[in-house]
Amino acid sequence: MANEIENSKQARLIDDNLKRVYQDMISEDIPDRFLNLLDQLKAQDGGAASEEKAEQGEQK
Amino acid sequence: MSADPREELVTHIPALRAFALSLTRNGSLADDMVQDTLVKGWTKIDSFQAGTNMRAWLFTILRNTYYSNRRKAGREVSDVDGVMTNSLSEKPAHDGRLQMKDFRVAFEQLNDEQREALILVGASGFSYEEAAEMCGVAVGTIKSRTNRGRARLAEIMGLNEHEALEMTDSATMAVVSARSA
Numbered sequence: 001m002a003n004e005i006e007n008s009k010q011a012r013l014i015d016d017n018l019k020r021v022y023q024d025m026i027s028e029d030i031p032d033r034f035l036n037l038l039d040q041l042k043a044q045d046g047g048a049a050s051e052e053k054a055e056q057g058e059q060k
Numbered sequence: 061m062s063a064d065p066r067e068e069l070v071t072h073i074p075a076l077r078a079f080a081l082s083l084t085r086n087g088s089l090a091d092d093m094v095q096d097t098l099v100k101g102w103t104k105i106d107s108f109q110a111g112t113n114m115r116a117w118l119f120t121i122l123r124n125t126y127y128s129n130r131r132k133a134g135r136e137v138s139d140v141d142g143v144m145t146n147s148l149s150e151k152p153a154h155d156g157r158l159q160m161k162d163f164r165v166a167f168e169q170l171n172d173e174q175r176e177a178l179i180l181v182g183a184s185g186f187s188y189e190e191a192a193e194m195c196g197v198a199v200g201t202i203k204s205r206t207n208r209g210r211a212r213l214a215e216i217m218g219l220n221e222h223e224a225l226e227m228t229d230s231a232t233m234a235v236v237s238a239r240s241a
Contacts, residue, residue, distance in 0.1 A: 010219060014210045015182040017163050021144075022183035024160075025078035034073050037095060041102045042066075 065114065066105050069098060072115050075184065079119055082179040083126050085168050087143035097122040116186065120194045123176065130172070140168055166216040174209030181206050 076097055080090035100121050101108075108117050144164050167175065180191040181202065188206075192199040 010214055011207075011210050013219075014178075014213050017160070018167075018178055018183040020160065021164060021167065022078055022082075022179065025081060025144075026074040028074065028077070030070070030073045031091065033091070034094065034098060035070070037098055038070055038102070041099065 065108060065110060066102055068114055069101055069118075072118050073098070075115055076118055076122060079179060079184070080122055080126075081144055082167075082175050083123065083172065085140040085144055087141055090143075093122055093125055096125055100125075113190070115184075116190055116194055119180070123194065127172075144168060162217060163213075166213050169216060170209050170212055173205050174212065177202050177205035178209045178213075182210070 073094065076094045077090060080093045080097075081087065084090045084093065097118055101118050104121075108114060144167075167178075170178070176195065177191060180186045180194065181188060186194070188199050188202050192202045195202060
């Protein structure tokens with residue numbers, strides 16, 4: 001019984017620290033490569049008129 | 061009418077990177093997986109059901125990619141590059157928190173399934189049920205992976221019960237006071 005309580009406190013401690021590690025990771029800025037990628041995907045979907053733009057993006 | 065769901069993809073990039081890094085423990089590999097996931101998410105958006113959790117959907121794509129690569133490689137991807145532990149500044153644990161660097165080092169030693177369960181349930185706030193669905197396993201399996209992962213972390217960190225009690229109290233108070241502030 002006492003062990004269970006201590007285990008659950010330990011679990012909460014671990015989870016608090018996991019959340020901290022996770023928060024640190026997700027607070028990093030989004031690298032340009034991903035924003036550029038989404039722009040390229042959007043441009044490709046835009047049809048022929050946007051194709052040139054997408055190709056230029058890929059050559060970077 | 062409703063906006064293109066693909067516009068929402070960008071908002072999930074930080075969480076995808078964190079999840080990928082937790083799985084691979086390798087910065088460049090993680091970002092390649094995120095790139096792959098974004099392309100798949102964009103091109104397969106028709107299979108996303110509007111109104112459901114897009115983050116869960118994207119995490120599922122990412123983890124499927126990871127495990128399929130792992131199967132091809134025939135081993136756990138083990139090119140751990142220390143990016144999880146080295147790139148982040150170390151904050152002093154004066155208030156009784158666990159030393160974050162030690163904690164990350166310990167976390168990296170868990171097996172894939174335990175790291176995944178802990179990040180989904182312990183850190184990202186998915187329910188056991190959601191995590192089970194994303195991983196394609198029973199709810200009990202996710203619970204047991206989570207519990208074993210926590211126990212293993214405690215063991216590696218050398219947490220004894222007394223320390224755990226003290227640190228939990230101060231960590232909890234820090235969380236509570238941060239929330240009420």
